[in-house]
Amino acid sequence: xxxxxxxxRLGAYSYLSVPERLEYVAIMRVFCGTLLADLAVPDVLAKxxxxxxxxxxxxxxxxxxxxxxxxxxxTVKASSITEYQRSRSRYQLSKPGERIQRDVDGVxxxxxxxxxxxxxxLALVERGLRxxxxxxxxxxxxxxxLLERVSTLFVQxxxxxxxxxxxxxxxxxxxxxxxxxxxxxxxxxxxxxxxVEAITDEVTFRxxxxxxxxxxxxxxxxxxxxxxxxxxxxxxxxxxxxxxxRGRELADWEGLRGWFADVDGQGSQxxxxxxxxxxAMRSLLANAKRMLRSASGEMSRRKDLLRLAKWFEEAAPExxxxxxxxxxxxxxxxxxxxxxxxxxxxxSTSWWTGPVVEVPVSLRERGSRAxxxxxxxxxxxxxxxxxxxxxARERAAARRAAAADELRSVSGRFADxxxxxxxxxxxxxxxxxxxxxxxxxxxxxxFDLEGxxxxxxxxxxxxxxxxxxxxxxTLRSADxxxxxxxxxxxxxxxxxxVEVGA
Numbered sequence: 001x002x003x004x005x006x007x008x009r010l011g012a013y014s015y016l017s018v019p020e021r022l023e024y025v026a027i028m029r030v031f032c033g034t035l036l037a038d039l040a041v042p043d044v045l046a047k048x049x050x051x052x053x054x055x056x057x058x059x060x061x062x063x064x065x066x067x068x069x070x071x072x073x074x075t076v077k078a079s080s081i082t083e084y085q086r087s088r089s090r091y092q093l094s095k096p097g098e099r100i101q102r103d104v105d106g107v108x109x110x111x112x113x114x115x116x117x118x119x120x121x122l123a124l125v126e127r128g129l130r131x132x133x134x135x136x137x138x139x140x141x142x143x144x145x146l147l148e149r150v151s152t153l154f155v156q157x158x159x160x161x162x163x164x165x166x167x168x169x170x171x172x173x174x175x176x177x178x179x180x181x182x183x184x185x186x187x188x189x190x191x192x193x194x195x196v197e198a199i200t201d202e203v204t205f206r207x208x209x210x211x212x213x214x215x216x217x218x219x220x221x222x223x224x225x226x227x228x229x230x231x232x233x234x235x236x237x238x239x240x241x242x243x244x245x246r247g248r249e250l251a252d253w254e255g256l257r258g259w260f261a262d263v264d265g266q267g268s269q270x271x272x273x274x275x276x277x278x279x280a281m282r283s284l285l286a287n288a289k290r291m292l293r294s295a296s297g298e299m300s301r302r303k304d305l306l307r308l309a310k311w312f313e314e315a316a317p318e319x320x321x322x323x324x325x326x327x328x329x330x331x332x333x334x335x336x337x338x339x340x341x342x343x344x345x346x347x348s349t350s351w352w353t354g355p356v357v358e359v360p361v362s363l364r365e366r367g368s369r370a371x372x373x374x375x376x377x378x379x380x381x382x383x384x385x386x387x388x389x390x391x392a393r394e395r396a397a398a399r400r401a402a403a404a405d406e407l408r409s410v411s412g413r414f415a416d417x418x419x420x421x422x423x424x425x426x427x428x429x430x431x432x433x434x435x436x437x438x439x440x441x442x443x444x445x446x447f448d449l450e451g452x453x454x455x456x457x458x459x460x461x462x463x464x465x466x467x468x469x470x471x472x473x474t475l476r477s478a479d480x481x482x483x484x485x486x487x488x489x490x491x492x493x494x495x496x497x498v499e500v501g502a
Contacts, residue, residue, distance in 0.1 A: 012067045012096045016104065020059070023051065027059055028068065028101040031093045038072035038092040060091055068097030115166040117199050121156045122206040128153040129213040136217065136224050143231035146224060154246035157256060161269075164199075168276050171196075200277050207270045211261040214253075221253055324351060400426060404459035407491055417476070424477040430454045430463040431489070438465065464490040 015024035030047050031039065041057055048056070063069040072090040132149050135141045228248065246252050259269040308327055312320055345354055362368060403422040419427065431454075438452035452465035466488045473484040 008067060009096055012094075012100055014066045015063060015068060016100075023059060024063065025101075025104065027056070027063065028097065029105070031069065031091070032098060032101050032105075034093075038090040040090045044091075057089075060089075063097070064091065067094055068100070070094050115163055115170065117163045117167050117195075118160050119199050119202045121160040122202060122210070124156045125153060125160070126206055126210050126213065128156065129210060129217065133213055133217050136220050143227050147228050147231065150228070150247040151245060154252065154256070157259075158246060161259065164273065167199075168273075168280075171280055172276075196277050196280060200274060203270055203273055207260045207268075211257070214257045214260065218253075218257070221250065225250065321350070321352075400459060404456070404461045407461060408493055419475065419477040421477065421479055424475060424479065424482075426456075426459075426461070427463070427475065427489075427491075428482075430456065430461065431465065434463050434465045460493055462492045464492070466490065 015021060015028070018024065026048060027044060030044050041053055041060065044060070045051065045053055045056055051059075060069060064071060069091045070093070072092045128149055132146070132153065135146060135149070225248065254263075257263055262268045262271065308323075311323055315323055362370070399422045403420070403426040406420060406423040407427060433454035434452045437454060438449045441450050449465060449467045452467075453463065455462040467486055468488050469486055471486055471488050473487055473489055475482040475484070
């Protein structure tokens with residue numbers, strides 16, 4: 001939609017912001033009370049009070065310019081020229097005008113009322129999806145039955161979604177108030193703890209089931225929609241832009257699926273519902289803290305200050321001075337032993353004519369210096385930590401694999417080829433495990449180690465430690481040299497052992 005068309009459509013809201021808006025609303029209500037009927041000035045004038053014909057004619061012409069009404073041609077029967085001039089122009093509702101006035105009446109009728117959430121409709125939505133899933137693949141099912149179930153399903157879902165939005169909008173404007181008293185707080189506490197919890201539990205219970213049914217139905221949706229279009233094309237045959245019934249377009253099903261499941265990475269409406277319930281609980285706790293501060297004397301003095309200001313407004317000048325002294329203790333200043341400076345106000349100066357003192361906005365408007373608002377949520381770094389842990393594990397695995405290759409490549413040359421830190425570390429791990437597995441025993445008059453072996457099957461490295469009196473094995477590395485007395489090390493691969501001497 002281009003900018004000119006958008007501007008033209010928004011112009012239909014103009015009658016709601018002009019000084020004569022109450023008269024315009026009354027005129028639009030007269031037209032909304034009829035269906036496909038055109039009315040002339042006398043017809044509208046008979047249903048209104050306090051408006052003359054000339055003024056009404058001007059109002060109707062202005063509504064035509066804004067796009068709320070359309071001119072209609074009709075045969076005129078009049079007994080005078082004046083009546084003919086007033087009756088020759090007939091008007092009827094435009095589609096934007098009818099829709100805007102319908103929304104206006106809805107807002108004026110129940111703008112401040114709490115709308116109940118029709119949570120029982122979720123069970124009907126689940127039942128309708130399950131029934132539709134059973135019937136959509138059967139060739140003996142009539143398209144008319146499928147169309148009835150699709151229409152019923154979307155009517156139930158739309159009613160539930162609208163009731164959720166209206167209820168949470170009402171809840172938000174109430175909890176944003178700062179002056180909830182004890183009775184109001186008790187009522188909204190029960191509302192949050194019982195009603196909101198029941199809604200959230202019902203949605204949490206039904207949402208996974210509905211999402212699973214939609215996932216199973218999704219591959220067969222295009223075929224079902226084509227079958228419905230072949231059975232009942234509706235107004236789609238017209239050579240004009242047509243707004244199809246809910247459920248007849250794939251975009252309607254995408255919106256239904258996105259309500260219960262996260263399909264685009266932005267979160268589902270069910271997730272937003274849980275977040276809204278959490279924010280409502282936080283607002284309730286904020287009001288509870290305020291009431292506790294009030295009980296301990298740390299309450300806002302806004303109401304008291306407003307009552308004091310009313311006393312000042314109604315008091316005579318001489319009484320206002322007495323009220324100020326009693327309320328603020330603004331007695332005459334006494335300077336004892338202090339030389340008067342340039343900024344010191346003389347005691348004889350009245351507070352009314354003296355210099356003003358800057359008062360913080362929070363203290364002036366709310367009667368409290370306490371900071372408002374809540375602290376920002378702690379940023380979640382779990383995904384970044386998970387990536388770092390994975391990267392660290394990969395690097396450690398790569399270093400260990402390289403160390404195993406290094407040990408196999410320097411077999412028989414430990415005294416000549418220095419090991420890297422990773423190679424020496426792996427060798428020491430294997431050595432510690434082998435010595436832990438060793439069982440010392442005496443062989444005649446000597447000493448021996450039995451079972452001094454260790455193996456890393458994942459890296460394909462095996463180490464065998466043997467005891468030989470007088471042997472010296474030197475391990476050289478960048479971190480220093482390690483001398484092993486009376487021990488010989490045999491390093492082998494996973495399949496073919498290779499003996500390594502000192």
